[in-house]
Amino acid sequence: MAYLLQRLLTEAAARQPRRPAVAADGGVITYQELDALSNKVARALLRLGVTRGDRVGILAPKSAASVIGIYGVLKAGACYVPLDPKAPHQRLSYVVRDSAAAVIVADDERAAQAAALLETDGAPQAGAVVVTSSRGGHPDGQADAVVVAPAGEALIVPWTAVAAESAEPLPEERSIESDLAYILYTSGSTGTPKGVMISHRNSLGFVEWAAAAARLTEEDRVCSPAPLHFDLSVFDIFASCLAGACLAVVPDGVATFPVTIARWLEKERISVWYSVPSVLTLLGCYGNLPTFNLSALRAVIFAGEVFPPKYLARLMAELPHPRYLNWYGPTETNVCTAFEVPALRADSEPVPIGTACANTEVFAVTSDGDLVSGPDEVGELYVRGPTLMRGYWGQPAKSREVLVQHPFRAEYDELVYRTGDLVTQDRAGNYLYVGRRDAMVKIRGYRVELGEVEAALYRHPAIQEAVVVPVPDELLGSRLRAVVTAVDAVRLTRESVLEHCRQWLPSYMVPEIVEFREGLPRTSTGKVDRAGLAREQQPPSDPETSGLTSVSR
Amino acid sequence: METVIKDYISSELVRDPALLPVADETSLLESGILDSLSLLQLVVFLEGRFGITVGDADLLPEHFASVNTICAYLRTRQPEKQAAHG
Numbered sequence: 309m310a311y312l313l314q315r316l317l318t319e320a321a322a323r324q325p326r327r328p329a330v331a332a333d334g335g336v337i338t339y340q341e342l343d344a345l346s347n348k349v350a351r352a353l354l355r356l357g358v359t360r361g362d363r364v365g366i367l368a369p370k371s372a373a374s375v376i377g378i379y380g381v382l383k384a385g386a387c388y389v390p391l392d393p394k395a396p397h398q399r400l401s402y403v404v405r406d407s408a409a410a411v412i413v414a415d416d417e418r419a420a421q422a423a424a425l426l427e428t429d430g431a432p433q434a435g436a437v438v439v440t441s442s443r444g445g446h447p448d449g450q451a452d453a454v455v456v457a458p459a460g461e462a463l464i465v466p467w468t469a470v471a472a473e474s475a476e477p478l479p480e481e482r483s484i485e486s487d488l489a490y491i492l493y494t495s496g497s498t499g500t501p502k503g504v505m506i507s508h509r510n511s512l513g514f515v516e517w518a519a520a521a522a523r524l525t526e527e528d529r530v531c532s533p534a535p536l537h538f539d540l541s542v543f544d545i546f547a548s549c550l551a552g553a554c555l556a557v558v559p560d561g562v563a564t565f566p567v568t569i570a571r572w573l574e575k576e577r578i579s580v581w582y583s584v585p586s587v588l589t590l591l592g593c594y595g596n597l598p599t600f601n602l603s604a605l606r607a608v609i610f611a612g613e614v615f616p617p618k619y620l621a622r623l624m625a626e627l628p629h630p631r632y633l634n635w636y637g638p639t640e641t642n643v644c645t646a647f648e649v650p651a652l653r654a655d656s657e658p659v660p661i662g663t664a665c666a667n668t669e670v671f672a673v674t675s676d677g678d679l680v681s682g683p684d685e686v687g688e689l690y691v692r693g694p695t696l697m698r699g700y701w702g703q704p705a706k707s708r709e710v711l712v713q714h715p716f717r718a719e720y721d722e723l724v725y726r727t728g729d730l731v732t733q734d735r736a737g738n739y740l741y742v743g744r745r746d747a748m749v750k751i752r753g754y755r756v757e758l759g760e761v762e763a764a765l766y767r768h769p770a771i772q773e774a775v776v777v778p779v780p781d782e783l784l785g786s787r788l789r790a791v792v793t794a795v796d797a798v799r800l801t802r803e804s805v806l807e808h809c810r811q812w813l814p815s816y817m818v819p820e821i822v823e824f825r826e827g828l829p830r831t832s833t834g835k836v837d838r839a840g841l842a843r844e845q846q847p848p849s850d851p852e853t854s855g856l857t858s859v860s861r
Numbered sequence: 862m863e864t865v866i867k868d869y870i871s872s873e874l875v876r877d878p879a880l881l882p883v884a885d886e887t888s889l890l891e892s893g894i895l896d897s898l899s900l901l902q903l904v905v906f907l908e909g910r911f912g913i914t915v916g917d918a919d920l921l922p923e924h925f926a927s928v929n930t931i932c933a934y935l936r937t938r939q940p941e942k943q944a945a946h947g
Contacts, residue, residue, distance in 0.1 A: 394893075487894050561890055567920055590897050596917035752898070784898060807878040813889075818876050 311485040312508045313515070314382040316549040317343055318477065324552050327526060330372040330442075331576065332557035337372050337442050339552065342379065343440065344475035349380025349413065351473035352438050352465055358411055360385035360482050362489065365404055365412035367391040367422045370536055370557050372442035375545060378536075379459065380440065385482025388490045390536035393418055393423070395814045401425050402500060403493050404615055407701060409437040412462075419464050426462035439470060465842035485509040491701050492539055492639050494780040495755050495817065497747065499763025504539075504639045504703030513694035515546045517665050521606050521633070521646060529604070531556045531573075532582040533563050538754070539639045540611060543582050553580075563587070566594035570602070577604040584753030585615035586783055592623030602627060605792035611635040612753030613785045614658050614741060621654040636661035636741070639661070639755075640710065641725050642695040644668050645739060660738035661731070668693035670739065672731050673715055680733055686742055689731045690715070692724040749778040750785040751816045758788075761819065764812040765790060768805065770798040775827050776819060777841045787844035790819035791841060793827055800824060862911075862932050870928070874899045885928045895898050895925060907931070913938045 320329070321343035329342040337345070358364060366388050368374035381388040389407045391400050404412070404425045412435070414422035419437050426435035434457065457463035485508045496502040507756045522543075524530065530548045548555045556576050562568045569591055573581070581588075588610055591597065608623075608630045615634065624632060634789035637643040647662025664670045672680035672687035680687040692714065699707030711723040730742040747758040758776045765774035773793045778786040794800045802822045809818045827839040863885055871883050880892050889895040895903065903925070904915045913935065924934040 365925055561922065564890060564895060564900055565920055565922055565925075566897070568922065587897065590901065594901075594917050594920055599918075604903060783901070803878045803881070806876055809879050810879075820876070 310481045311512055312382070312481060312483060313403075313489050313511055313546055314346075314379055316515070316546060317346065317379050320549055320552045324526060327552060328554040329549070330375050330432040330555050330557070331368075331529070332372045332442075333559065335372065335442065336554075337376075341442070341444065342372075342376060343477075345376045345444070345471075346383055346386040347380035347475050347477060348470050348473040349438065349440055350383035350478055350668070352470040353380060353411060353413075355388065355473075356411055356436050356438070356463075356465070358384050358386050361487060361523070362386040362405040362411070363389050363409040363488075364391050365391045365407070365409040365414075365422070365425070367393055367400075367412050367414040367418045367425070368536075369393055369415075369560070370541060371415065372557075373415045373440045374413075374536060375555065376442060377438075377440035378545060380438075381413060382483070382489060383478055383650075385487070387488035388413075390490070390492065390541075391422075392535060392537045393421070393815060394535075396811050396850040398812050399501065399814065403503070405635055406493075406500070407503060410762065412436075413436060413438045413440050415440060416467060419466075421466055423462040424803070428460055434460055434462045436465060438465045439467040441467040441471075443467065444471070483508065484577075485512070486698075488698065488808070490542075492537060495748070495757040495760045496637050497757040497759035499760050501760070502703060502706065505698040505701050506642070507698055510695050510697060511542060511546065513667060514542065514665075515550055517667065518543050518635075518643065519547040519550045521665070522547065522609060524548065524553050524580065526552035528553035528555065528579045529556050529577055530580045530582070531558060531576070531578045533558045533587060534583065534753075539642070540582055540584070540753075543609075566590045567596055570595040570597055570600045573602055573605060574600040579604045580607045580609070581605060584612040584622070585610045586613070586752050586785070588623055589616070589619040589783060590628050592619055595626070597623075597626040599792075603629070605630050607631045607633060609633040609635055609810070611637070613750045616782050617652060617656040617658055619782075620649070620659065621652045621656065624649070624652055634659050634661060637691075637695075638725075638727055638729070638740075640697045641668075641691045641727070643693065644670055644691045644693065647738060656721060658740070660734060660740045662738050664693075665695075668695060672733065672739065677715065679716070680731070683732055683734055686730050686732050688745055689727045689729045689739065690724045691727060692720075692722060696723070696725050698749055749788075751788070752784055754814075754816050756786075756788070756817050761788060761790070761809075761813065761817055762807055764817075765792060765819075767812065768808045770795050770800055771805070773836075775828055775836050775838060775841065777838060781819070787821065787843075788817070788819040789821040789823065791823045791825055791828060793825055862930055862935065865910065866907070866928050866931055869910075870894065870903070874903065874905070883928065889925060889927055890922060894933055900925060907935065911923055911939065 321339040325340035329339045330338045364386045412422040422437040428434040489508045491503040493501040532544040632649040634647045635643045636645045645662045647660045667691040674687040714720045728745045731739045761776045772795045831837045
């Protein structure tokens with residue numbers, strides 16, 4: 309059998325055509341519908357000349373339409389590149405150019421935004437936008453030839469044209485398992501995002517393990533609030549499909565209020581939840597959980613950052629019956645370690661990231677080059693196995709920095725991935741996260757390279773120097789504090805700096821605190837004294853000290 | 862009360878200057894000014910500034926839709942100031 313992500317869908321549709329595949333926006337589409345509609349999207353893409361290996365952008369929030377779009381791209385043999393609809397134009401435009409995507413699949417609402425990303429200032433071929441939707445009711449097999457768009461403008465193929473394509477299965481698979489399935493762009497330390505290339509084989513290695521580890525069945529209703537450009541979404545989009553479960557999408561607005569999330573979980577009878585810890589912290593502290601019937605919820609999975617033990621313990625006390633699973637893994641490796649959380653006390657140590665997933669090997673290397681083998685040693689975590697990325701898109705040098713020869717097994721021709729995460733190991737063999745080797749921080753589970761934020765600040769014409777220091781925060785992971793100096797005593801305001809950042813960075817990367825100085829503090833070697841800047845700050849946002857006392861009341 | 866709350870939201874929670882100035886009826890949810898975590902910051906501020914406790918069950922979209930609705934909600938809470946539970 310072809311080892312391809314889209315086969316998960318065609319097989320589920322053959323096995324259980326009438327079972328729900330996606331529940332979103334008050335509607336449900338079945339596996340048969342998801343399969344048929346994605347065949348139409350695939351045909352519309354092929355008609356535009358999309359071929360094996362092409363990158364196709366996806367501009368839409370998680371929805372039935374975007375899941376149809378994703379499977380359509382894969383069935384066309386192409387590789388999807390999620391574009392965060394909330395990110396600024398400059399950043400999206402960079403991703404589109406960097407990945408050389410000539411076609412974007414967008415929902416109706418975002419077709420014009422997608423077309424703007426493809427404009428080429430008058431060059432004859434500006435690419436095309438294919439609209440995706442879950443609305444049915446159009447006749448099959450009557451699609452007209454695509455018309456040509458004016459020079460410099462992207463062609464928009466409306467849903468009426470896509471829906472008129474045949475819903476029949478495509479005659480053959482157009483990709484092989486080592487082809488790229490998707491590229492996820494993540495923060496880059498040199499100022500621009502970098503694209504993590506994941507093949508079908510890489511992804512399926514994770515998806516098969518994850519479906520088994522979460523014990524997914526066709527009875528499950530799976531939800532992850534993570535957007536498409538965040539790798540947590542690979543779980544609900546593909547592992548659900550493998551099991552024939554239903555993927556449920558949290559409606560816009562519901563996710564803001566803990567009580568409304570809890571009410572929605574009850575109403576939708578969600579059985580498996582997968583998110584970053586901060587959402588679960590709020591749910592545990594403010595969700596009023598004992599007043600809801602969440603008996604359907606049988607597994608709560610979290611990843612992306614450390615879950616403060618007192619909040620995890622509180623959530624587990626409010627909601628004792630589900631299994632709690634801590635999954636760990638950078639986008640570059642998919643999930644590579646896992647830990648099932650036993651009963652927990654509020655004063656426990658942070659829970660371990662656990663041990664290697666099936667089919668994966670992890671080990672940690674100290675700065676002296678020795679293997680970490682106990683609680684007294686700290687080292688960088690390395691990962692080996694089938695889920696490792698193929699590299700960073702268009703950046704072979706950067707890929708070689710992290711995909712390296714096995715440090716102890718020179719005879720292996722397989723490369724291993726250096727995570728940059730520092731870990732130690734407990735006596736039971738579980739790894740424990742300690743910190744980062746470099747200037748990457750996590751904000752709400754998102755990776756942020758401080759260098760990328762600094763590069764954005766330096767693009768401001770009136771900023772002379774800029775340094776960004778993380779302020780640790782229990783709920784967010786980190787907050788960002790920017791310390792800047794102005795060119796020739798230009799008067800800078802916080803507003804102008806923020807407005808500038810907003811043009812280049814998604815909102816979670818925009819510094820919260822902006823401080824203006826005459827000059828930056830230096831170390832004796834003339835470098836900016838980052839450690840000194842970090843020391844001078846109060847820990848203002850620790851909920852225990854900043855007045856966020858209600859969290860722990 | 863409206864001004865105090867608007868000042869706080871404008872200076873602490875709004876990160877996109879295009880959303881300024883915040884008016885009494887600006888939708889805090891549709892504009893994206895409030896998300897799960899900024900909502901919490903706002904609640905902590907309101908509790909400290911107005912000496913009330915916002916209960917879990919009150920953390921609802923209808924109360925936090927705009928500065929107007931926040932003030933309307935706070936006015937229902939203020940008589941209970943003495944009875945606020947911690």
